Amino acid sequence: MGAVRKLKKPYVHSRHLVDLEVVEAETTVHNPDGTSYTVEPGDVLSVNELGEKNLVPKNHLLHYFEVGKxxxxxxxxxxxxxxxxxxxxxxxxxxxxxxxxxxxxxxxxxxxxxxxxx
Incomplete structure (x- = not known):
């Protein structure tokens, strides 16, 4: 998917290891459970190990901590x-x-x- 850019390192939030992706172009996100929604440029998505993508509100980004190698x-x-x-x-x-x-x-x-x- 060329509409999002994955950030370099994994992040952790509340015991869950996720990847964060920054949306670069308006696109529709489709989750494995069949749900879908539209995201806009600049939105941040968290992607868990099951491939589920969730929109992260900007004020919640401070709750995500970068995980070192x-x-x-x-x-x-x-x-x-x-x-x-x-x-x-x-x-x-x-x-x-x-x-x-x-x-x-x-x-x-x-x-x-x-x-x-x-």
């Missing part, structure tokens, strides 16, 4: 890093709770045996 790392690599970080945190918590539990056992034994002066 993602790093060339695998999703699984990022998950593995997260699990390693969480393991370190959990290990620290576990060590602290073991220490507190042993102190509680020691204090209980002192009071039960009556040897408070150990």
């Amino acid at each position: 993602l790093e060339e790392t695998s999703f699984y690599d990022e998950m593995a890093k997260g699990y390693v970080e969480m393991a370190k945190i959990n290990s620290g918590i576990s060590n602290e709770s073991e220490y507190v539990e042993s102190e509680a056992d020691f204090s209980t034994a002192k009071f039960v045996t009556g040897k408070n002066h150990l």
Whole structure:
């Protein structure tokens, strides 16, 4: 479609990744669900992953944020890093709770045996 110009990077709006297109000539937009409407030059359309095009009011454009290119790392690599970080945190918590539990056992034994002066 030569009547619209796609902006360079994808944008995100309210958890949805969309492409924004600026209309360059008056045209009719046809959506996959059968709806259609006319747009004028200068109008901005958001296009979702299903190919649905929606007119974006000019005052709503500030709610769209440009998304930078993602790093060339695998999703699984990022998950593995997260699990390693969480393991370190959990290990620290576990060590602290073991220490507190042993102190509680020691204090209980002192009071039960009556040897408070150990």
